[in-house]
Amino acid sequence: MITALIYLQYHSFRNRLVSRFKRLKQPKYLIGAVVGGLYIYFYFFRYLFRGFGGRPGMNLLISSEHLQLFELGGALILFVIVLLAWIIPHERAALTFTEAEVAFLFPAPVTRRTLIQFKLLRSQLRIFFSVLLLTFFSRRFGGNAWIHALGWWLMLSTLNLHFIGSSFARTLLLDRGVSNWLRRLLVSGLVVALAGAVWMWARQTVPVPGPADTANPGAILDYAQRVLTTGPALYLLFPFRLMLRPFLAPDAPAFFNALAPALLLFLLHYLWVIYSDVAFEEASVDASQKLAARVAAVRAGNWRGVKKNQKARRPWFKLTATGPAATALFWKNLIGVGQVFSVRLGITIVVILVIFGFAFADKVHSQGISIVVALFVAIALVYSLLLGPQVLRLDFRNDLPLADILKTFPMRGWQIALGEILAPVAVLAVFQWLLLLVGAGLLFYLPVKQEALFLAIAFGAAFLLPVLDLLLLLIPNAAVLLFPSWIQTGRDSPRGIETTGQRLIFALGQMLVLLLVLLPAAAAFTGVFFLLNFTLGPAVAVPVAALAATIVLAAEAGFGVMLLGKLFERFDVTEEQTS
Amino acid sequence: MVQVDGLTKLYGEFVAVYELSFAVQPGEVMGLVGPNGAGKTTTLRCLSGIIPPTRGTVRVGGHDIVRDAIAAKQQLAFFTDEPRLFDYLTVWQHLNFVARIYQVPDYERTGRELLEELEIANKRDALPGELSRGMKQKLAIACGLLHSPKVIYFDEPLTGLDPLGIRRMKDSILKRARDGAAIIISSHLLHLVQEICSRLLILKNGRKIIDGTLEEVTRKFSEQPGDASLEEIFFRATGESGPGAPAAPPLLPH
Numbered sequence: 001m002i003t004a005l006i007y008l009q010y011h012s013f014r015n016r017l018v019s020r021f022k023r024l025k026q027p028k029y030l031i032g033a034v035v036g037g038l039y040i041y042f043y044f045f046r047y048l049f050r051g052f053g054g055r056p057g058m059n060l061l062i063s064s065e066h067l068q069l070f071e072l073g074g075a076l077i078l079f080v081i082v083l084l085a086w087i088i089p090h091e092r093a094a095l096t097f098t099e100a101e102v103a104f105l106f107p108a109p110v111t112r113r114t115l116i117q118f119k120l121l122r123s124q125l126r127i128f129f130s131v132l133l134l135t136f137f138s139r140r141f142g143g144n145a146w147i148h149a150l151g152w153w154l155m156l157s158t159l160n161l162h163f164i165g166s167s168f169a170r171t172l173l174l175d176r177g178v179s180n181w182l183r184r185l186l187v188s189g190l191v192v193a194l195a196g197a198v199w200m201w202a203r204q205t206v207p208v209p210g211p212a213d214t215a216n217p218g219a220i221l222d223y224a225q226r227v228l229t230t231g232p233a234l235y236l237l238f239p240f241r242l243m244l245r246p247f248l249a250p251d252a253p254a255f256f257n258a259l260a261p262a263l264l265l266f267l268l269h270y271l272w273v274i275y276s277d278v279a280f281e282e283a284s285v286d287a288s289q290k291l292a293a294r295v296a297a298v299r300a301g302n303w304r305g306v307k308k309n310q311k312a313r314r315p316w317f318k319l320t321a322t323g324p325a326a327t328a329l330f331w332k333n334l335i336g337v338g339q340v341f342s343v344r345l346g347i348t349i350v351v352i353l354v355i356f357g358f359a360f361a362d363k364v365h366s367q368g369i370s371i372v373v374a375l376f377v378a379i380a381l382v383y384s385l386l387l388g389p390q391v392l393r394l395d396f397r398n399d400l401p402l403a404d405i406l407k408t409f410p411m412r413g414w415q416i417a418l419g420e421i422l423a424p425v426a427v428l429a430v431f432q433w434l435l436l437l438v439g440a441g442l443l444f445y446l447p448v449k450q451e452a453l454f455l456a457i458a459f460g461a462a463f464l465l466p467v468l469d470l471l472l473l474l475i476p477n478a479a480v481l482l483f484p485s486w487i488q489t490g491r492d493s494p495r496g497i498e499t500t501g502q503r504l505i506f507a508l509g510q511m512l513v514l515l516l517v518l519l520p521a522a523a524a525f526t527g528v529f530f531l532l533n534f535t536l537g538p539a540v541a542v543p544v545a546a547l548a549a550t551i552v553l554a555a556e557a558g559f560g561v562m563l564l565g566k567l568f569e570r571f572d573v574t575e576e577q578t579s
Numbered sequence: 580m581v582q583v584d585g586l587t588k589l590y591g592e593f594v595a596v597y598e599l600s601f602a603v604q605p606g607e608v609m610g611l612v613g614p615n616g617a618g619k620t621t622t623l624r625c626l627s628g629i630i631p632p633t634r635g636t637v638r639v640g641g642h643d644i645v646r647d648a649i650a651a652k653q654q655l656a657f658f659t660d661e662p663r664l665f666d667y668l669t670v671w672q673h674l675n676f677v678a679r680i681y682q683v684p685d686y687e688r689t690g691r692e693l694l695e696e697l698e699i700a701n702k703r704d705a706l707p708g709e710l711s712r713g714m715k716q717k718l719a720i721a722c723g724l725l726h727s728p729k730v731i732y733f734d735e736p737l738t739g740l741d742p743l744g745i746r747r748m749k750d751s752i753l754k755r756a757r758d759g760a761a762i763i764i765s766s767h768l769l770h771l772v773q774e775i776c777s778r779l780l781i782l783k784n785g786r787k788i789i790d791g792t793l794e795e796v797t798r799k800f801s802e803q804p805g806d807a808s809l810e811e812i813f814f815r816a817t818g819e820s821g822p823g824a825p826a827a828p829p830l831l832p833h
Contacts, residue, residue: 312669312706321678321686328679332665332672339667405663407629409680410652572630 005110005118013125020498028483029498036501069221071248072228075240081159082240085166086187090180093167093280095119096287106281113274120161120273127156138247147255151247154262158243161269168276194236201231239265313338325411329419330426333394337427370445377439384432385465389472392424396477396568400484404573413565421473421561429466436462452539460546467553471517474560475510481567517556525549580605580761581626581730585635588621588785595621596785599635603761603778605729608752610772611765613782614817619765622782623732626763627657639730653681656723660735662715664707670694671703673722681726693721697747712739720751731755733764737771749775773809781816788816 023029095116097105105115134156135149173183206226209219227233242265245258316334319327399406399420406416436458443451483506528548532541586599596618603609611619624630626637628644628651637644642651668676671690678686694700697717699710707715716739723731736752737745753775756762766772772779779796781788789796789812800812 312672312704313667315672315675319675319679321675321684322682323679325680325682328676331679332668332676335672336665336667402663402665404624404629404659408627408652408655408657410649411680412649570631573624 002114002117005105005114006121009118009122024498028502032498032501032505034501035504036497036499039500039504040497067248067250068229069225071241071244072225072237074244074248075237076228078155078159078240078243079237082162082166083187083191085163086170087184089167089170091167092174093164093171093278095164095280095284097284102285106285112277112280116164116274120164120270123160124157127153127160130156144251147249147252148247150255151244151249154246154259154266155243158262158266158269161266161273165269165272165276168273168278168280171278171280172276194232197232198227198236201233202227205231311339324415325409326415326419326422329416330422333398333420333423334426336394336398337392337423370442374439374442377435377442381432381435381439381461381465384428384435385468385472388428388431389424389469389476392427392473394423395420395473396564397480400480403568403571406568407571407573413567413569414562415565416568417477417564418561421470421477421564424473425466425470428469432465432469433462436465453542456539456542460543463543463546463550464553467550467557470557471553471560472514474557474564475513475517478560478564478567479506479510481564481571484571517553520556521549521552524552580640581763582638583626583635586622586625586632586637587634588618588625588630589633594785596625596632596782599782599785599787601780601787601790603730603763605759605761606756607778608756608762608764608776609778609780610776611763611780611782612767612769612772612813613788616784617782618785619782620734621785623657623734623763623765627655627732628652629657653726654728655730655732656726656728657732658719658723658734658736660738662707662712662719664715664718666707669704669706670699670710670718670721673718674725677722677725683726686725689725689727690721693724697721713741713744716740716744720748724755729760731760731762733762733766735766735768736764737766737768769809769813779809781813783817 024033097115097119105118131149131152134152135145138148138152139145170180170183174180178186206223209216209223228237242258242261246255246262249255249258313335315331316338317331319331396403396417409416411419440455440458443454525545525548527545529538529541529545532544581603583602584600586596587594588596599618599622601609611622613619621630625632626639626644628637628648631645637651639651640654642654644651664673665676674686674690674693677683678690683689691700694703697720699714699717699721702710702714702718707718710718731752733752736748740748749771752762752764756777764772764776773793776793778790778792780790789799791799793809796812797809800815
């Protein structure tokens with residue numbers, strides 16, 4: 001029976017490859033594949049695999065003592081990962097199959113064990129790509145690529161087996177009346193007991209660093225190393241260290257020495273999973289349906305569809321039944337913004353930006369929270385311009401799968417275009433204005449001499465930014481209407497190297513268009529600035545020049561919206577579907 | 580109310596619809612039938628202004644769907660086979676949204692009545708993801724009927740409905756026709772067409788095979804020997820194998 005499943009896996013993979021090769025007959029995919037292939041080769045693979053010779057890496061350059069530290073640190077991380085797999089999950093065991101696999105395999109005379117083997121076989125493909133990526137990153141620190149790749153494979157495969165095995169064990173416990181909370185309590189209790197044992201052992205046998213050593217990282221590391229390599233911790237971390245050793249091996253002989261115990265661990269996990277007799281089918285059907293819905297949502301460019309529990313959001317303002325129809329689209333997309341930007345996400349972004357701010361502040365050796373916040377404001381402004389239009393996709397990029405519905409609306413193309421694009425512009429503009437306000441407020445606390453000039457810059461930026469956002473959003477929206485199959489929005493959007501290449505080409509194209517669009521505005525700014533700077537000074541020249549540039553950009557944006565509307569009117573839904 | 584003249588839609592060299600002409604008057608329900616790939620959905624999309632025709636004209640309520648698109652679209656509603664809704668708008672927000680698009684001042688009263696009529700009033704604050712397939716379809720219908728369209732197109736209107744939903748949908752279509760709407764229904768369900776349509780248009784390979792009232796079409800085919808049910812008419816007109824033709828292999832083996 002397993003041969004039939006291998007047949008399925010092999011031919012699915014082969015047919016997918018063949019269809020991708022056939023697709024290369026179309027120039028858009030061929031060009032994308034060439035550019036994507038070159039990018040991946042030069043960026044990823046050029047220096048990756050060079051036989052067992054490789055350049056000496058960290059494993060050879062660092063002492064065996066430090067290598068042990070890496071091993072211990074890695075083992076601790078693996079220990080935490082495994083521990084979390086026993087504490088956090090609450091679902092019953094569910095092996096995720098595709099809906100087609102569920103439909104064909106579950107009613108078929110296929111044993112549970114065969115299904116598990118099939119699932120394990122299929123997970124190898126995912127692990128293979130993860131190994132490639134991880135090897136690329138870990139190889140940057142040196143070492144042999146093949147050793148890294150095989151080490152990563154062993155680690156990920158064993159972890160994968162452990163996750164499946166632990167999910168089976170959780171289900172067995174649930175079937176025997178051990179609730180999730182009781183299990184969590186028992187596992188946490190065990191961890192506390194083990195940590196207590198390690199602590200007791202360390203207290204009695206390993207001398208604690210003295211007060212003089214607390215500032216010495218070497219002494220603390222030495223203490224940690226001695227605690228973790230003796231007594232209970234030695235046994236506790238031993239399996240995890242075995243898992244790590246092939247990866248950390250400095251050369252081929254060391255790798256083969258470390259391989260046998262790691263393989264034994266892998267084999268034991270495999271036997272554990274294969275001989276577990278747990279009913280996973282019902283939960284798997286549910287999981288497969290959810291997976292299918294999420295995949296469909298992602299392919300449709302609808303990342304909100306990925307969210308498990310969408311909640312109804314209140315509109316940001318009351319929409320009356322009469323007035324400009326474009327406002328309805330703006331109103332609708334603003335509600336969508338509420339789905340994307342939860343309070344939690346907002347807090348996460350702020351935390352990340354603050355961390356970035358601190359990192360930069362450290363680099364310029366400055367002190368004081370004001371400078372950190374100022375840096376945060378500056379970075380956030382730049383990022384909002386660069387990434388904002390890419391992240392906020394509540395426009396044509398999100399609604400293109402519903403283009404046929406939009407086309408039935410009694411609205412002109414430009415009205416639909418304007419309504420579609422306004423929500424991300426408004427969100428970005430409000431965010432940027434807030435940042436400018438914070439920045440302006442900081443002037444009172446910073447040792448700045450030319451406050452008036454800085455205020456003038458902030459004032460000018462307040463004009464410029466929303467129009468700039470609009471232009472930056474027009475470009476990808478126009479691109480999606482001009483080349484919908486190149487931009488990933490459709491329900492069956494392509495993936496692969498060719499898509500990477502297409503994205504690169506588009507990123508380049510967008511930059512060129514942006515440069516062209518900015519040139520007249522830059523010329524207007526420069527002209528007005530030099531005209532006024534000599535007579536009225538920079539504090540007046542900057543905002544007036546910014547206003548002039550804004551007018552030029554606004555004219556361009558107005559033209560862009562009209563053009564986008566025309567593009568939408570000419571957009572043929574069926575042609576795109578049939579191509 | 581709907582006047583189509585020489586409608587042609589080409590995709591490169593592929594002819595999706597060719598030189599199609601017909602008219603649907605107020606109160607008429609026209610069935611648009613044909614085998615798979617006949618061009619039914621393409622025709623409906625051209626009629627509703629979703630895709631531009633390559634040649635020919637479509638007039639809705641006297642307005643050209645290409646040149647005077649706003650006025651034409653203001654009068655029509657198009658119900659696709661799969662309900663197409665916005666993931667993040669609730670049932671009531673959908674109605675609010677559509678009311679602004681079509682400028683319906685008294686939408687709150689009409690909307691409430693429609694939700695009551697379609698029995699989804701209790702789902703007012705639910706998102707589409709929380710609705711069953713049938714409920715989603717009801718919501719799409721409520722949105723489409725909110726502005727009291729004079730021309731209504733249905734693409735496979737009974738897909739996914741339960742028996743009671745099917746009965747209600749048929750009644751609703753007939754009620755709109757009695758109120759003076761011109762209705763076009765694209766469907767493979769010939770019994771539905773026979774039951775509620777007053778006109779019939781059969782397409783094959785994008786070309787018109789038959790167009791006329793049900794009586795005219797039946798009379799035309801009754802002159803030939805054999806049963807002249809709509810199913811038989813369909814098979815004869817399209818040249819597909821039917822009950823009168825040599826037996827085709829069964830779909831499911833014994």
